[in-house]
Amino acid sequence: MDRRYQQDAFPGAEQVHAPDGAPNVLLVMLDDVGFGTSSVFGGPCRTPTAERLARDGAGYTRFHTTALCSPTRAATLTGRNHHSVGMGVISEMATRAPGYTGVRPDSAATVARVLRGNGYATGAFGKMHQTPPWETTAAGPFDRWPTEEGFDTFYGFLGAEADHFAPVLYDGRRQVDPPRTPDQGYHLSEDLVDRAVQWIDGLDSVAPDKPWFCYLPFGAVHAPLHVPESYRDRYTGEFDAGWDALRERTLARQKELGVVPEDTELAPWAPGLTDWGELDRDERRAASRLMELYAGFLEHTDDQVGRLIDHLETTGALENTLILYMLGDNGASTEGGDRGAVNYLAGLNGLPSTTAEILAHWDELGGPESYPHFPAAWALALNTPYQWAKQVASHYGGTRNGLVAHWPGRIDEPGRWRHQWHHCVDITPTILEAVGVPMPHTVDGVAQKPLEGMGMAYTFADREASDRHTTQYFEIFGNRGIYDHGWTAVTAQRAPWLMASSVELSDLAESRWELYDTRTDWSQARDVSAEHPDVLERLKTKFIAEAARYDVLPLDHSTVGRQAGQDNRPPHPMAGRTSITLYPHMDGLNEKAGPRLFNRGFLLSAAVDVVDPAGCEGVVFSVGGRFGGMTLYVLDGVPAFEYNFFRRSNGKAAGTEPLTAGTHVVELEFAYDGGIAAGAELLLFVDGQQVGSGRIAVTAPAMFSMNETMDVGRSRGSAVSGAYSGAFAFSGGTLHHVRVDLQRGSELPRARRDGIDLATH
Structure with a gap:
């Protein structure tokens, strides 16, 4: 045909x-x-x-x-x-x-x-x-x-x-x-x-x-x-x-x-x-x-x-x-x-x-x-x-x-x-x-x-x-330069191994420019800026022109502080919110898309129906993985929470008795000390009664992972706790949802649960 x-x-x-x-x-x-x-x-x-x-x-x-x-x-x-x-x-x-x-x-x-x-x-x-x-x-x-x-x-x-x-x-x-x-x-x-x-x-x-x-x-x-x-x-x-x-x-x-x-x-x-x-x-x-x-x-x-x-x-x-x-x-x-x-x-x-x-x-x-x-x-x-x-x-x-x-x-x-x-x-x-x-x-x-x-x-x-291709600008974190017909004018602002700090080589206004003639100096080994100041000035001007043309301006040499200030932050699903309810049938959330749990207090509230107390186990809530993260889980019917501080230290709060058959609300209060990377008291509750406590002396200031996700009802990727392995999906009952309430200012998130039926919310 x-x-x-x-x-x-x-x-x-x-x-x-x-x-x-x-x-x-x-x-x-x-x-x-x-x-x-x-x-x-x-x-x-x-x-x-x-x-x-x-x-x-x-x-x-x-x-x-x-x-x-x-x-x-x-x-x-x-x-x-x-x-x-x-x-x-x-x-x-x-x-x-x-x-x-x-x-x-x-x-x-x-x-x-x-x-x-x-x-x-x-x-x-x-x-x-x-x-x-x-x-x-x-x-x-x-x-x-x-x-x-x-x-x-x-x-x-x-x-x-x-x-x-x-x-x-x-x-x-x-x-x-x-x-x-x-x-x-x-x-x-x-x-x-x-x-x-x-x-x-x-x-x-x-x-x-x-x-x-x-x-x-x-x-x-x-x-x-x-x-x-x-x-x-x-x-x-x-x-x-x-x-x-x-x-x-x-x-x-x-x-x-x-x-x-x-x-x-x-x-x-x-x-x-x-x-x-x-x-x-x-x-x-x-x-x-x-x-x-x-x-x-x-x-x-x-x-x-x-x-x-x-x-x-x-x-x-x-x-x-x-x-x-x-x-x-x-x-x-x-x-x-x-x-x-x-x-x-x-x-x-x-x-x-x-x-x-x-x-x-x-x-x-x-x-x-x-x-x-x-x-x-x-x-x-x-x-x-x-x-x-x-x-x-x-x-x-x-x-x-x-x-x-x-x-x-x-x-x-x-x-x-x-x-x-x-x-x-x-x-x-x-x-x-x-x-x-x-x-x-x-x-x-x-x-x-x-x-x-x-x-x-x-x-x-x-x-x-x-x-x-005879002209090309470059810029990342304020480290910038321009190539033009064999010449390169360049300035380094930040050492890359210092990305997690605020340390910089110099202020943008004090940038020290170097000049290389790569037609005779293949590897940028000999700075000739002193010999050719006119060429350097011409290329610096050309960099500004190219930067304006391609939206490089305004220059920003920050890394960890790049999103400081509300006016500079990108959109976020949690914008204007202090609470979110997550369900087991949801895909995992990227850390950057989920509620931010760093440098603040929060409350995890899980609604569960236990059918088989002896067989009840699995991940309730997890973020991060084996190299850093936190997890609320049930093992042999007993609820527990662990904070894995990059495998250097561990904070844990665990109950002593298995959950009984029936409907329960399992809560973890993360009572943060305040400040950056500070410690927290870990308070574990079942149906409003405290069943365990613990402490983590220091916490992650910025992130757990760029790969692991925030999960409910199972663990994707690697396991936060050595107490379990693999997905460790919740079984022996039904996990309905996990609600995350974020601390706002000095207010303790646990106080906001008053009058809310978390088992049905």
Whole structure:
């Protein structure tokens, strides 16, 4: 049956078809991988898949990101600068300033939406980090969820990071459990590739002529360094010489490979970080082990990409697939602090790990019972030969990342480096060029902003073509700079390992600008601002012009205090409310979307019907997970509450008698001492009678997790308390709901329950 007859027989059934010969597109993005990390770009971590693709395709030595995850993803998927689409920082730190709202405007449709409108199947598998946290509830809105941003299929997580052994996952809009447990060999990176393969196979079976766009943004190798057991010891002893020696070794290898010119120098060391020679024996041992885990994590991730590539080759799809493999969404991360971390979530709350803690948990490191990160100095080595790291958008250590392109028969002189200057904002134009689809003027009836990136397809045919992307601004947390025809003017405001503090390098008004001529100084090693003050002033002026053009202004170099003040805060489901009732059938709530339980008192009130007192058990209310959180639960019929302060201390209040058959109200009064990160009295009640008490001496000041959720009736992700494991769903009766009442000023929340029938409310 020909297409014309089909249309006549079924009016309106004719589908839009992609251009003839349009390729499949696979966009792979790794997380927190510095330029000098992977073996393909001269680094110490073995990445055979990236090497293979570069050998048959092209590696890009001057490709750049924004220096932070959400902004890079937004620029990559839209082809517009990250401030232009409201993503000046990670979505969790959004404010009301136009360039920082965390909300992509409808006038900047994603490449997935454009491709779907032009006959492509579209799927995303992994870390999105684009949906505003306050929109991740049952109320939505869902405009910025992956399935409404152009992806037919989505499987992965919405936030900044994931526990790779116990992630909180979404299939479309629905929260789902991982298909296996860690004991059964589950790991998120493997799961993502499995799902991508299944999706591609399904398309090939049903619609073999329909091209696809597969976006595969791994959560790896962002902390926590969660490594399958078979990869944890692959690098034993390889980093014992330390980070100073690693920088020298990596630069030598980069020169040998032709990644950088022979005259490239190591850029200066960042002020404030320790030299390897200053560490004692235990500190070196701990630091080496954490770096070994990172390397194993990266090799494992690259091997998962290899599984997908092998599958495409086996099925014949590889021959008509454009692959863009981004080895990092920013430079390597210093967020593990000066000595590294066994539980880096504690570090994000201003509680750095000690070497003694790391050594005490030696056998757990890299596994499900750890949440580790390496010392900050390793990040500088992994960003060789450049200065600084993730978050520092001013210098190439934060923004220069490896990129590999692979497209059989379409890249001339395969295996040869491309040295043209490009940026992640160029990815969407490159894909559209390759597909043969222009950016539409309108999408879904909304006029579109022009693309702000420059397509890279010209480099496929001519590896020595002149640069076309000649000017680009950068800004994250006040760290800012501008590239213009080989010159870079840059200023660093904040050391990235101090994110959880208010410490800054200098005030914005006192910024010290540096100037580099990267035509002769590849690594920004020699500041020539004194020699060329006129050039520096010209570029500073140009930065302001670009910043005004792309909504970078007003500059804000704050991190933990970014949302201070009511006028600067984004929308929130709890705005103007002090009470919320949660039900067991609800999906878990992101911490940023739920009632805020930090630095205040609150009351948890649970209405339960007990049918089987002996068998009554399970989670009533839980927020966070094994590395920090709180939980109200029933075990052997006895109610209990625990506060897990990042596995450093524990507060508990428990009853002594099992609940009897019938209807009960179980309450937990969290009587907060006041102030920041202070202690609290824990008072447990059943039907208005106190049955237990306890105390927690210190509490989390800001967050428990960026992955775990607030749950009722079960635990998603990992278990807060060691008293139970797994989901520990409530059983032996019915949990109707849990009401959360928040303390308002000096008022105790328990006082507000008077006159309310909590069993039926």
